[in-house]
Amino acid sequence: xxxxxxxxxxxxxxxxxxxxxxxxxxxxxxxxxxxxxxxxxxxxxxxxxxxxxxxxxxxxxxxxxxxxxxxxxxxxxxxxxxxxxxxxxxxxxxxxxxxxxxxxxxxxxxxxxxxxxxxxxxxxxxxxxxxxxxxxxxxxxxxxxxxxxxxxxxxxxxxxxxxxxxxxxxxxxxxxxxxxxxxxxxxxxxxxxxxxxxxxxxxxxxxxxxxxxxxxxxxxxxxxxxxxxxxxxxxxxxxxxxxxxxxxxxxxxxxxxxxxxxxxxxxxxxxxxxxxxxxxxxxxxxxxxxxxxxxxxxxxxxxxxxxxxxxxxxxxxxxxxxxxxxxxxxxxxxxxxxxxxxxxxxxxxxxxxxxxxxxxxxxxxxxxxxxxxxxxxxxxxxxxxxxxxxxxxxxxxxxxxxxxxxxxxxxxxxxxxxxxxxxxxxxxxxxxxxxxxxxxxxxxxxxxxxxxxxxxxxxxxxxxxxxxxxxxxxxxxxxxxxxxxxxxxxxxxxxxxxxxxxxxxxxxxxxxxxxxxxxxxxxxxxxxxxxxxxxxxxxxxxxxxxxxxxxxxxxxxxxxxxxxxxxxxxxxxxxxxxxxxxxxxxxxxxxxxxxxxxxxxxxxxxxxxxxxxxxxxxxxxxxxxxxxxxxxxxxxxxxxxxxxxxxxxxxxxxxxxxxxxxxxxxxxxxxxxxxxxx
Amino acid sequence: xxxxxxxxxxxxxxxxxxxxxxxxxxxxxxxxxxxxxxxxxxxxxxxxxxxxxxxxxxxxxxxxxxxxxxxxxxxxxxxxxxxxxxxxxxxxxxxxxxxxxxxxxxxxxxxxxxxxxxxxxxxxxxxxxxxxxxxxxxxxxxxxxxxxxxxxxx
Numbered sequence: 001x002x003x004x005x006x007x008x009x010x011x012x013x014x015x016x017x018x019x020x021x022x023x024x025x026x027x028x029x030x031x032x033x034x035x036x037x038x039x040x041x042x043x044x045x046x047x048x049x050x051x052x053x054x055x056x057x058x059x060x061x062x063x064x065x066x067x068x069x070x071x072x073x074x075x076x077x078x079x080x081x082x083x084x085x086x087x088x089x090x091x092x093x094x095x096x097x098x099x100x101x102x103x104x105x106x107x108x109x110x111x112x113x114x115x116x117x118x119x120x121x122x123x124x125x126x127x128x129x130x131x132x133x134x135x136x137x138x139x140x141x142x143x144x145x146x147x148x149x150x151x152x153x154x155x156x157x158x159x160x161x162x163x164x165x166x167x168x169x170x171x172x173x174x175x176x177x178x179x180x181x182x183x184x185x186x187x188x189x190x191x192x193x194x195x196x197x198x199x200x201x202x203x204x205x206x207x208x209x210x211x212x213x214x215x216x217x218x219x220x221x222x223x224x225x226x227x228x229x230x231x232x233x234x235x236x237x238x239x240x241x242x243x244x245x246x247x248x249x250x251x252x253x254x255x256x257x258x259x260x261x262x263x264x265x266x267x268x269x270x271x272x273x274x275x276x277x278x279x280x281x282x283x284x285x286x287x288x289x290x291x292x293x294x295x296x297x298x299x300x301x302x303x304x305x306x307x308x309x310x311x312x313x314x315x316x317x318x319x320x321x322x323x324x325x326x327x328x329x330x331x332x333x334x335x336x337x338x339x340x341x342x343x344x345x346x347x348x349x350x351x352x353x354x355x356x357x358x359x360x361x362x363x364x365x366x367x368x369x370x371x372x373x374x375x376x377x378x379x380x381x382x383x384x385x386x387x388x389x390x391x392x393x394x395x396x397x398x399x400x401x402x403x404x405x406x407x408x409x410x411x412x413x414x415x416x417x418x419x420x421x422x423x424x425x426x427x428x429x430x431x432x433x434x435x436x437x438x439x440x441x442x443x444x445x446x447x448x449x450x451x452x453x454x455x456x457x458x459x460x461x462x463x464x465x466x467x468x469x470x471x472x473x474x475x476x477x478x479x480x481x482x483x484x485x486x487x488x489x490x491x492x493x494x495x496x497x498x499x500x501x502x503x504x505x506x507x508x509x510x511x512x513x514x515x516x517x518x519x520x521x522x523x524x525x526x527x528x529x530x531x532x533x534x535x536x537x538x539x540x541x542x543x544x545x546x547x548x549x550x551x552x553x554x555x556x557x558x559x560x561x562x563x564x565x566x567x568x569x570x571x572x573x574x575x576x577x578x579x580x581x582x583x584x585x586x587x588x589x590x591x592x593x594x595x596x597x598x599x600x601x602x603x604x605x606x607x608x609x610x611x612x613x614x615x616x617x618x619x620x621x622x623x624x625x626x627x628x629x630x631x632x633x634x635x636x637x638x639x640x641x642x643x644x645x646x647x648x649x650x651x652x653x654x655x656x657x658x659x660x661x662x663x664x665x666x667x668x669x670x671x672x673x674x675x676x677x678x
Numbered sequence: 679x680x681x682x683x684x685x686x687x688x689x690x691x692x693x694x695x696x697x698x699x700x701x702x703x704x705x706x707x708x709x710x711x712x713x714x715x716x717x718x719x720x721x722x723x724x725x726x727x728x729x730x731x732x733x734x735x736x737x738x739x740x741x742x743x744x745x746x747x748x749x750x751x752x753x754x755x756x757x758x759x760x761x762x763x764x765x766x767x768x769x770x771x772x773x774x775x776x777x778x779x780x781x782x783x784x785x786x787x788x789x790x791x792x793x794x795x796x797x798x799x800x801x802x803x804x805x806x807x808x809x810x811x812x813x814x815x816x817x818x819x820x821x822x823x824x825x826x827x828x829x830x831x832x
Contacts, residue, residue: 041730041758041765042726042730043762044761044762044765046722046723046726047708047723050716050723054711054713087758089754112761113760113764114757134761134764135704135707137704137707138711
């Protein structure tokens with residue numbers, strides 16, 4: 001069925017098998033996910049309920065926002081996620097979103113028949129973790145669990161990482177958030193959102209870290225006391241310490257108040273208009289920060305989102321922002337550029353785990369040309385490779401167009417998609433590219449309109465490499481272009497891909513492959529799981545099959561193209577650096593693994609918008625397959641059986657040390673190119 | 679009429695509904711949601727839609743009849759109708775709603791009235807079509823047959 005449900009595999013990336021089994025092994029989750037649906041339209045409500053039940057979620061429905069809030073307040077821990085319509089008679093959906101964010105901090109997905117950019121943007125700025133466009137398809141709902149996991153993961157991560165630094169960072173972060181959010185590139189969005197969540201969570205968490213404080217639940221009364229105190233002091237003069245004193249609530253700490261104040265300020269800013277907010281952010285952002293992780297992460301996710309959304313190429317900006325934020329080293333153009341090359345997207349993930357690498361990648365990325373131009377030919381690529389890429393890009397271009405078309409005419413797509421077995425994208429490898437596209441596209445797009453299409457595209461473009469590898473920006477950019485959709489999805493997908501790839505290289509050879517493929521694949525995270533299994537067959541690498549990915553990579557037109565180039569070199573560099581610190585790489589590995597998985601999950605979501613990831617996975621897998629075939633022929637100096645793989649490998653190796661294509665079973669301890677026969 | 683014949687008729691009829699644009703792929707989604715636990719899911723949802731839309735259309739008629747038309751409210755209603763019609767796959771109704779919303783934005787009362795009329799017509803049309811379809815389905819079931827799985831390949 002849905003391969004995209006790369007669940008749970010946060011644990012470790014050991015092999016495709018592991019990934020696969022994770023699905024079976026993991027407990028019922030996401031079954032049993034407790035969803036609250038709010039919509040004043042009874043028809044939609046009924047359909048949604050049925051769909052969610054089919055996904056094995058526990059559904060509670062209500063038709064007014066007030067009822068929803070009452071339910072939530074009565075039972076604070078009774079729900080995992082909320083899906084709400086935007087237009088409701090008693091209360092604006094965004095208001096409800098604010099309330100939930102402030103009081104319960106649950107992930108909220110907005111939904112509407114309105115797909116106008118402004119509305120979607122509003123969702124972003126108000127902190128919705130996704131935005132679904134009606135009519136909602138069941139595929140879109142299948143992946144909503146990722147938001148829950150992501151949020152929890154962020155909290156967990158935050159707890160682990162920022163425990164000690166948290167206190168000190170908080171203040172700094174508070175001021176930095178605004179700064180960073182201004183140049184909020186979409187790529188950074190996720191990071192910042194994550195960071196923001198982490199910060200707050202870390203603060204409030206009652207966890208292992210000694211610095212953690214008991215979680216404070218901001219009830220209505222408490223919030224009203226808070227607001228009263230703030231009003232009394234005046235919003236400008238309201239500092240946490242004074243607020244705390246005025247509120248005089250036992251057990252409440254200054255940090256609790258500070259974090260809540262941050263949220264509240266955002267909320268107020270939103271009320272007063274996003275543009276102002278952005279302006280503030282922009283100016284403040286420009287202040288170079290010692291972009292520590294913390295700082296960057298502290299960037300308000302929402303702010304970044306806003307900014308990101310404002311950017312033309314959200315993914316790019318996010319990537320940039322993130323890279324900038326994360327890259328300790330002087331952002332090589334990452335910081336300042338809200339709109340970066342799509343390639344940067346993939347560095348987006350990297351920074352998360354490896355700062356330096358991220359930077360490197362960023363540079364690489366920035367050097368490459370925009371994805372959707374066939375020009376995105378990596379400098380490292382050899383001419384013939386380029387040629388092959390070009391070839392592959394052509395079809396992609398076509399596909400892109402198709403995607404667009406499909407996006408526009410969802411019904412058509414859907415119909416086409418319908419004709420094909422839903423969850424069996426993978427099995428459809430044999431078909432020609434074009435048909436595939438629509439079907440894969442159709443599915444995702446059906447549900448969410450553009451975002452879906454994007455996702456689908458991503459999926460297609462980026463054959464899944466390893467779990468969580470985000471097909472790099474390129475594919476996403478590719479998608480963006482034709483589809484003109486900027487959705488969270490691509491963004492979310494990016495981070496995942498890039499990071500894992502890099503880290504993997506260092507630690508394991510197999511990872512290396514994955515990374516490369518991941519990067520190449522712009523956008524196809526989810527499929528990774530599929531690919532994993534696919535890859536498993538031909539190779540006995542632990543991780544996904546590089547060959548598959550490579551193929552996909554080389555196949556995919558431009559985007560991949562650029563990716564491929566970059567990735568190998570980037571990867572190589574990274575792996576080298578990481579090799580040096582085995583200890584670190586280990587950790588990085590682990591770290592990466594996790595994000596990757598979560599990435600895949602988030603991919604489904606599209607981060608903000610999500611839902612489409614599911615399609616991505618399937619799409620990717622399909623893509624990979626179809627592409628594989630043609631690819632073989634286009635390869636110039638690759639061994640017939642492993643196109644992509646060799647292609648990538650050779651590119652990589654050549655760049656590195658001029659070694660020829662690697663064999664399947666060479667040992668990837670660190671970077672042993674020696675084993676690779678030329 | 680024997681079952682096989684009825685089934686073919688059902689298929690042809692369904693297909694025609696799609697080709698003529700009365701229904702779109704979302705309708706298929708609904709059909710897929712129907713299972714043994716909810717054997718009448720589609721009929722229930724569609725009925726709910728028509729009940730709801732009937733009310734909405736009445737509200738719209740009243741709203742447009744006012745001396746000073748509140749276009750925001752009209753728009754809100756149309757938006758709702760658009761959402762629910764798209765959720766069940768009533769494509770022509772949905773398209774009408776889209777046009778309607780544009781007219782609302784322009785605050786074109788005459789245009790809105792015409793559109794309202796059109797929406798009502800489309801609702802009626804699709805309602806009749808679906809009723810015919812469901813009747814056919816009932817007949818097939820009564821004769822011991824099963825509803826074919828609809829796959830569209832356009």
